[in-house]
Amino acid sequence: MNDKRALRARLRGLRDTFVAGGGGAILPPALFLDALRPGLVVASYVPIASEADPAAFDDAVRAASATLALPVVIGRTSPIRFAVAATLVAGPFGLRQPPADAASVMPDIILTPLVGFDAVGNRLGQGAGHYDRAFAEYPHARRIGIAWEVQEVAVLPADPWDVPLHAIVTERDVRIFGDIL
Numbered sequence: 001m002n003d004k005r006a007l008r009a010r011l012r013g014l015r016d017t018f019v020a021g022g023g024g025a026i027l028p029p030a031l032f033l034d035a036l037r038p039g040l041v042v043a044s045y046v047p048i049a050s051e052a053d054p055a056a057f058d059d060a061v062r063a064a065s066a067t068l069a070l071p072v073v074i075g076r077t078s079p080i081r082f083a084v085a086a087t088l089v090a091g092p093f094g095l096r097q098p099p100a101d102a103a104s105v106m107p108d109i110i111l112t113p114l115v116g117f118d119a120v121g122n123r124l125g126q127g128a129g130h131y132d133r134a135f136a137e138y139p140h141a142r143r144i145g146i147a148w149e150v151q152e153v154a155v156l157p158a159d160p161w162d163v164p165l166h167a168i169v170t171e172r173d174v175r176i177f178g179d180i181l
Contacts, residue, residue: 004157007124011116012050014150019050024171026146028057031167031174035109036064043069043082043107043141046096051113052146052170069105072097073130079137080130082107093126109142110134112165117145121164121177122156135163142166 036042042061047053061068069082073091082105085098112131116124123145125131135143145168158164168175 004124007153007156008115008126011124011151011153015050015115015148018148018150023050023148026052026054026056026148026169026171028060029169029174031176032057032109032144032169033060033064036060036066038065040064040066040109041069041082041105041107042066043071043110045071045111045113046088047113048094052148054111054146057111057146067105069107070098071095071130071134072100072102072104074100080134082110082134107138107141109144110138111144111146114145114147114151116151116153116156117147117165117168118153118156119175121145121166121168121175122158122162123165124153124156129161132161132163136161144169 044054044058058068067084069084071080072083073080073093073095083098083102084105085102088096089099091097112123114123114125143165145165147168147170149170149172164177166177
């Protein structure tokens with residue numbers, strides 16, 4: 001299926017049905033836990049609708065005294081940035097995020113939501129390109145997708161600007177694509 005819009009709709013439906021049926025817990029794997037240390041910056045996200053929840057990852061980051069950052073989105077075409085904030089505010093697209101004036105940080109690890117993924121680490125996002133631009137902006141950061149198994153497809157159509165993930169963690173397993181941490 002080469003139509004990304006139709007593929008997104010189908011995968012969102014599968015994701016919604018999975019979560020409505022009870023979903024599952026996605027726990028941070030040992031390789032993630034072993035990488036955590038004070039001073040490390042992990043960019044996470046606040047899930048929307050049936051996106052996989054990275055809460056267990058966030059708890060591990062805090063327990064390790066690493067820094068937890070969240071995305072700040074201004075609009076559809078503006079670049080995403082990451083910030084640390086004690087309080088969250090309403091952002092565009094139904095996001096809960098740090099305030100626009102929160103100081104930016106440079107992430108070492110980026111936990112990313114997704115709509116779909118394939119067996120080689122390609123990620124299908126919401127379609128605005130925020131994370132692909134962030135991956136290009138922070139090329140040193142390790143990119144870890146958090147997803148449900150039902151979001152996997154055999155092959156995703158990849159555009160030249162699409163940046164593959166280093167790993168994907170689901171409720172069932174961890175898939176690693178190259179040097180992760």
